[in-house]
Amino acid sequence: MSATVQKEAEAHVNEASSQANSITATPTSWKRRLLARKKIIIFTMVGVVALGLGLGLGIGLSQAACTGAKPTSTSTPSPSPSSKASIIQPSVGTTWDYPLGFSLTTSNANSSTIFYPVDLENTSANTITALKNAGHTVICYFSAGSVEDYREDAGDFPSEAIGNTLDGWPDEKWLDIRNVKVREVMATRIASAASKGCVGVDPDNIDGYTNKPGFDLTEDDTVDYVRYMAETAHNAGLAYGLKNGGAIVDRVVDVAQWAINEECAEYNECADWAPFIEAGKPVFHVEYTDDDDATTVSPSKLSKACAADGQSGFSSVVKHYSLDNWIVYC
Ligand SMILES: *[C@@H]1O[C@H](CO)[C@@H](O)[C@H](O)[C@H]1NC(C)=O
Ligand SMILES: *[C@@H]1O[C@H](CO)[C@@H](O)[C@H](O)[C@H]1NC(C)=O
Numbered sequence: 077m078s079a080t081v082q083k084e085a086e087a088h089v090n091e092a093s094s095q096a097n098s099i100t101a102t103p104t105s106w107k108r109r110l111l112a113r114k115k116i117i118i119f120t121m122v123g124v125v126a127l128g129l130g131l132g133l134g135i136g137l138s139q140a141a142c143t144g145a146k147p148t149s150t151s152t153p154s155p156s157p158s159s160k161a162s163i164i165q166p167s168v169g170t171t172w173d174y175p176l177g178f179s180l181t182t183s184n185a186n187s188s189t190i191f192y193p194v195d196l197e198n199t200s201a202n203t204i205t206a207l208k209n210a211g212h213t214v215i216c217y218f219s220a221g222s223v224e225d226y227r228e229d230a231g232d233f234p235s236e237a238i239g240n241t242l243d244g245w246p247d248e249k250w251l252d253i254r255n256v257k258v259r260e261v262m263a264t265r266i267a268s269a270a271s272k273g274c275v276g277v278d279p280d281n282i283d284g285y286t287n288k289p290g291f292d293l294t295e296d297d298t299v300d301y302v303r304y305m306a307e308t309a310h311n312a313g314l315a316y317g318l319k320n321g322g323a324i325v326d327r328v329v330d331v332a333q334w335a336i337n338e339e340c341a342e343y344n345e346c347a348d349w350a351p352f353i354e355a356g357k358p359v360f361h362v363e364y365t366d367d368d369d370a371t372t373v374s375p376s377k378l379s380k381a382c383a384a385d386g387q388s389g390f391s392s393v394v395k396h397y398s399l400d401n402w403i404v405y406c
Contacts, residue, residue, distance in 0.1 A: 177399035204273040216269035221281030239290025250289035276315030306331035322348035347386025382406035
């Protein structure tokens with residue numbers, strides 16, 4: 077449900093972006109992806125190796141990030157401890173906004189709002205640097221579990237890893253998150269986030285197994301993928317945040333520095349993310365208005381959005397699905 081909502085928000089963004097840039101999916105790319113819909117053999121060996129590495133490095137990293145302890149000499153060779161030591165850990169209650177549907181700049185940013193995820197591909201390094209210099213914590217958003225046809229690197233995914241079209245979003249298709257090449261594309265995106273100056277990443281759509289991705293994906297695959305991306309981010313000196321994925325919170329809270337949740341109050345799921353608060357990590361929570369043109373929130377909607385069961389300590393806001401510049405802070 078929540079993932080669908082995010083798709084809706086992204087669709088608005090895509091609409092705006094394709095109008096602005098005249099980037100549209102060509103019939104060729106459509107055909108290529110539709111023909112590519114087939115099951116693949118599970119890369120069991122790769123998964124086992126990746127999980128082993130993920131666990132080994134993950135433990136070392138979480139020690140380094142949480143206690144400042146240096147990784148033990150038994151760790152696999154990895155980037156310098158200094159980059160790990162600099163991984164940010166936002167505190168519980170940090171203020172935020174989710175400006176994926178408009179171009180955030182220092183002119184329209186709120187100086188009291190600290191945590192700002194921005195679109196990785198669509199936000200310049202200059203903008204990111206300026207926002208950081210103005211005191212904001214800037215995170216790079218990308219879709220990790222789907223390919224969006226209009227992305228610059230859309231052609232880098234192997235056809236056998238491209239699955240079903242997301243319901244209602246013909247230019248976006250699920251990915252086989254077990255595929256090594258898919259993971260390499262994500263590693264490249266994470267490196268791009270680091271070189272653009274983001275201090276963390278917000279990889280979306282990690283829980284394809286809850287939908288109909290066209291592959292036999294499981295919850296374990298999602299946990300493995302999240303741990304892989306967290307490790308990759310940490311090795312690049314970046315923080316990692318869990319996006320939605322309530323069912324796996326207990327299994328990945330140790331490697332994530334925050335969680336971003338959409339609509340847990342609407343679906344009475346907020347308690348699923350409470351382990352983040354207990355671990356001293358923020359939960360950035362957004363509820364959506366029914367109407368993208370709404371200029372106010374009803375008292376009943378606001379009290380539900382801001383005081384749902386299990387929501388204590390969350391950083392909660394109400395926004396339009398379009399994730400435009402309209403926001404109500406709890
Ligand atoms: C990209 O930026 C434009 C404005 O510069 C904005 O309208 C559009 O929504 C953005 N697209 C994405 C995918 O963030
Ligand atoms: C700026 O953000 C803070 C919290 O992040 C909020 O309380 C305040 O109302 C916002 N100001 C405006 C003008 O939106």
